[in-house]
Amino acid sequence: MTATESDAALAAALRDAAALIETELDVLLPLPEGEERPLVEAMRYAVLGGGKRMRGFLVIETARLFSVNITCAVRVAAAVEMLHAYSLVHDDLPAMDDDDLRRGKPSCHKAFDEATAILAGDALQTRAFEVLAEPDTHSDPEVRCELVLALAAASGARGMVGGQMIDIVSEGRQLEPPVITRLQALKTGRLIQFSAEAGAILGRAPGPQRHHIAGYGRDLGAAFQIADDILDEEGSDASLGKTAGKDAAQGKATMVAVMGIERARTHAAHLASQAAAYLDSFGAKADLLRALAAFTVNRRN
């Protein structure tokens, strides 16, 4: 395949995966009924109808490498997207990043109110873990427990939430590149890595293969974050669907701030090809995952 063909194949596959995940999310989220209706509306608002579903796509594509039942993979993909949406809802709160715009729409606390947004984030986290533990996600309860444990490790105090904390305490401070790397590995990298590993967990992949998938996820996550920081620096609100230029305005420590855009771009490209190299043993079955690594550092939004 040429680069253009592979881009087209990836775009189609991303679109198909997003449609599957959207349908599954709609089924898995509660219905807006009863006095608690605004909570459920806010949960659905935060999760449905937006996002590239890159994390969910990773679950589905890595699961395919191990011939996992697509129904199981899509459930886990939906759980990851719920977890990701919860983190965005809380991250956008006035006490956190104070962002009014998300995925081109008012952020959750703007569309509803702060209390509802806090509770919606809380309930989305709960639902994500619940979905992983449900019998429909995998026939083997050992696998379901392993998914819960891996997601908790990726998203808790030593994962995503820990990364958000470091991000906050670092505002306005000059960080060394290794600290920035750790911050970003925790804040966005761990959940992306989990998304990749989830397919290997579902497929009970042997140790070495799981190790390769984890390496792919780790380097892809690092490349993704740097590319995201470059877009934040260069992009507009309209192309990003969120407020552009905020990192610099808030004095956030990013690789772009430390290295400058051109060196950061080279570093991201290096990470993306390193990610793809982890897939060598999977042959053509991993072509879409390779295309995703390339796309991650070349995308424009």
Place this chain on the structure above:
Amino acid sequence: MTATESDAALAAALRDAAALIETELDVLLPLPEGEERPLVEAMRYAVLGGGKRMRGFLVIETARLFSVNITCAVRVAAAVEMLHAYSLVHDDLPAMDDDDLRRGKPSCHKAFDEATAILAGDALQTRAFEVLAEPDTHSDPEVRCELVLALAAASGARGMVGGQMIDIVSEGRQLEPPVITRLQALKTGRLIQFSAEAGAILGRAPGPQRHHIAGYGRDLGAAFQIADDILDEEGSDASLGKTAGKDAAQGKATMVAVMGIERARTHAAHLASQAAAYLDSFGAKADLLRALAAFTVNRRN
């Protein structure tokens, strides 16, 4: 046993359980290391050194009915207390109940800041589910998944968080008693009921026994909430360790507001004896659980 002897036995057992749970929490919570240190400090601040540990005690005592290994029971008790602490941290936030005092100390966002409190609550929820799924909690992964599912159902959008939402949307509105009953069953009842059922889940209790324990937990939870509302109305900040009289000041719908204190007290006593009646088949082994039901409606803080 006389009522005084049974009160003394309960007080001693609550103290012993609280000490076991405190030690376990200290082991299960992360250590304050790295740049994310304030997050971990806030998690530990919110959970350690406070509270009657009534929910954890319920896990330990119901587990005892089914001869569950105490190590397993104490882990689940600690997980429930983490989940409970997360709900208090988020409930106290300015956008929610806006409470400066909790367990006689500044609430988490006062001792730290709002962003740290939001993240600490998030990470405590994550850790609670993680602990339930860990192999040390039970040798059978099916039981661990069942614990995750039961806690998620008790605490998510159709449980505790749903109840908090109803509580917020009802402020200043006149609610009918059945709606108040549902609000409180969700907001505090479901987690108390989970705490009781957890022992039965750990002990793989047969259906009818689990049903009895669930009934005990449900009625105990309802009695507890009414007693809590009476204390809020009558108590002082010092005796409660939190701001007294807030419910009335915020126009919260409680049974006390609807029924008046005396009728609410009678109703709570009725619920407590109904709870105790569910324990008939467990004989003397359930004496402490019976004493807890009586204490719940007679306590002064």
